[in-house]
Every structure is written in C-alpha cells, then in structure tokens.
Amino acid sequence: MSAPPTTRTRVMSADGTAIGVTRRGSGPPVVLVDGALTSSRTDPGRPLAAALATRFTVYDYDRRGRGTSGDTPPYTPAREVDDLTAVIAHAGPGACLFGMSSGAALALEAVAAGLPVRRLAVYEPPYTGEVTGPADVRRMRNELEAILADDARGSARYGDAVARLMATTGMPQEMVTLVRHTPVWREYEALAPTLAYDLALLDDGIVPRRRFEHVDVPTLVLDGAASPELLRRPSRIVACLVSAAAYQSLPDQTHDVDPTVLAPILADFFA
Template sequence: MDKTLSRDGTSIAYRRRGDGPPVVLVGGALSTAATEEALAALLAPRFTVVTYDRRGRGASGDSRPYTVLREIEDLAAVAGRAGERVSLFGMLSGGALALEAQAAGLPVDLLAVYEPPYTPGPAGLLYKSRCTARLHRMLSIGDRDGAVALYMSRTGVPEETIARMRHFPLWKGLEALAHTLAYDDTLLGNGTVPAERFASVTARTLVVCGGFSPDRTRETTLALAAVVPRARHRTLTGQTRELAPQAIAPVLADFFARDVFLRELI
C-alpha cells in the first residue's frame, strides 16, 4: 500500500487501482481497505478506485485525541492523491464521514452513501446514548471482546451468531480494531441526522438503503435524503445492512459515470 500524510502528520495507507474518473471508498466501522477489495475490483474497469485504512486501522497510523476534523483531513489527504475532484462512496458510518467531509468543503461533485446509521427520534437517541456509555466503559477497561460484541448486537447480529464468531480467527482481527468503534460512535454524534450541517452539502448525492433492512433504516435514509439539497433516494431490492458488492457496484457505476458525463456537457 502507498501512504500519504494527513494534516496532523498521521500516516494514512491507501491503495489505488483501475483507470478512469477517481472514486474513493470510505469504509464503515471495523472495516479496512481490505474490506472494500471486492467492490473496488468491480469498479476498477471503469474508474480509478482508491481504498484506504482509516486512522487507527490496518497500516495507517493514529494520534490522540480523536476528532471528526482529523478524519476529514485524512480523507482529504487520500482524495488529494486520487485526483482533483473525486467521487465518494461511504458505507454505513463511512457514509456519515463522507457527508461530513463534503459539508466541511471537500471538493466532491458526486457522493453516494449506504445506510449511515443515525438513530433519530426519542427512542433512538436514548438507545444511542446508552450504547455510547456502554462502549466507552468497555474500552476504558480494555474489554475489546465486549466492545465488538456490543457493535455486532447493535447491527442486528443474533447472540448465538456472535458466540460462534468468537471462535473464528476473524474475531481477533475485529478486536484489534475495537478502539476505533469510539471513532465511529463520535462521527454519529447523538444519533440525530445533522440537518443544518448537511444542508451545506453541494454534491449530487445518492442515498441508498436495502429493501430487507428494518423500516426504521429506510425512514432514516429518507430523512437524510430530504435534508441534503441535491440528494435522491434509492432502495436496493433484497439487500440488508450486509450489502453485496455485486448489488451496489452497477448502481454506483451508473451514478458516477452518467453524472460525470452530464457534468461535462454543462
């Protein structure tokens, strides 16, 4: 992997492949550049695709204290290596980061996000507050196993599945990334969709959810699409939070390629 320096001097590892308009993939919680490999391979025939390890993960460095601004600066550094104006696809909390970066002024014309996990509404905000407290308590005592299990439970993974996963080698890799769950938690604030901030997003935006995702997820993505000025919403039939690369790749290719073409005509 290649490396670039973020504004605070943190080394951020990234990989690029393909040829064409630049697209940066922004992973969600407990993901690394390797997590995005399958989607990157599907997009690479038409785009220059960049994947990267967000700070604190994989081959990237880290520095304390964590702030959302530093993650935005990391993404800006990676985008600068990709091209003058990139397109972004953010998965789950990576979608929240992509939106925050564009709202803060990152030069992006085309932005797609999949189910940023905001939890609006009184019950959702209370749930987010309780999960945040539990997460920080676990991390403060070094309970990485518990932190990963808490995240899995929040995303709908059954307890019996979590119990089985603990016996797989994959679990140790997830535990190694457990401290970054606090970063994703911070990205989501109190769980409310930040309507005032996202009203400044200028990119043409595609907000996507899965047809088999919970109703509250669809409602949240519709609310998000309503506050981003140039957004449209799409539901992918048969998809859940565990999005299949083969399902999203043609959607992204069509959105990025067609809108780039239209932009060049203007």
C-alpha cells in the same frame, strides 16, 4: 491488455498522521470510505473496490487507527475529515466519493464542510433517524466506552464491544457467535478501540440537519429494503435534507450489502 496493478502508498493528513491508501483500476477517480470494524486486514479482498476498478481508478484507505494507517491522539471527527481530504487530494480533481455506514456519516460531514467531490453516494448512515433519542445513543456510547476501558487491547471484553456493535446493526446473535469463532475475530478485536471514534463521529445520533442541508453535490442515498427500519429511516431523512439527492432502496439487501449488487448501481451513478 493486462489490468493496471494494485498499488499501495501513504498520504499525510494535516496532523502528520500517515494514512494507508490502496489504488486499483483505471478511469475516473472514486474514493471509498469504510464503516466500523473494516480495514484492509479485515476485508483483504475488497470486493467492492475490485468490482468498481473495472471502470474507475478506485482509492480505498484505512481510516485512522486501522490497518496500515497511523493514529495520532487525541481523536476528533475533524481529524478524520482531514484524513479524507488528504485522500481526495491524492486521488485528484473530479473524484467521486462513496461512504458505507459510519463512513457514510464521515463522507457527508466532509462534503458539508466543503470537500470538493463530483458526486457522493452513501449507504445507510447509522444515525438514529429520531426513532430513538440522544439518551439512547449516549447510553450505548457509555456502555461501549466502559467495555473498551475495562481491559487490555485484544481482550475478551474488546470482543464484547465488537459483538455489541454487530447486534446493534441487526446481526442475529447466533451469527455473532459464529463470527466470534473465526480467525478474523482477532482483527475485529484489534479495531475495537476505533468504535469510540465512530461513536464520536455520530455525536448524539441525530441526523445533523443544518450541516447536511449544505451538501450541494449530486448525491445518491441508498439503503437495503431488508434492513431494519432503524437503519433505513436515517437514509430517507438524509435524502430529504440534501437538495440534489436521489433515494434508492435495494431489494433483498441488508446492512451487509452484497458488493455485486451495489457496484453496478454506484458505477452507473458515478459515470
């Protein structure tokens, strides 16, 4: 029996923005939410989606301003929640939700606001974990916004913004330099303006305790045991705040988690 075909469509968000959605596999619905600088163009194979599609109908989508999705100004985090709400409605009742990095923050915000999902899993939401304070987050936001405002789309300065983000998530400088000389770097530069969206989504960087205490669906909070403490501590805080949460740290994994390690864990939890 042949595998179900991959299909692509668009759904309309509340403000009329078209959001590109890809569907793979068959089974119960699972929706994936990307982190920063990820789209169907920077990650065309979607290995996590492909791995989960052996057991689920997987919907991954381009967040607004990325890939096949539109972008209607002005940006607000509430509009991204609306986008995700439209994708969940398209996926149908009983959908499970996985968010990666800033996508984890978006997934948590959406579920806290009442988005109906059966189960939620998140990997390393990039809050500060109160290891650093709001002043540090504002400084980073101001630095990136100054870079983004400095020159035209696709410029070397946009590349500086991308490199700054990669270094912040723990990527060694020599690796950042190597990636900067690969073909995908042009796609990263094109996505650079959406870094401002991720920063707005994280607000002052502190885990929003009062909102996340309202998340009442079964939740799996994950991090990589080899990630820096700056990225791991927020996961533990979120796991403590969410009443129905379990916490798991994946041995030998970093923020750039291996999809072949992650997929079986998500599949067991969503099943």
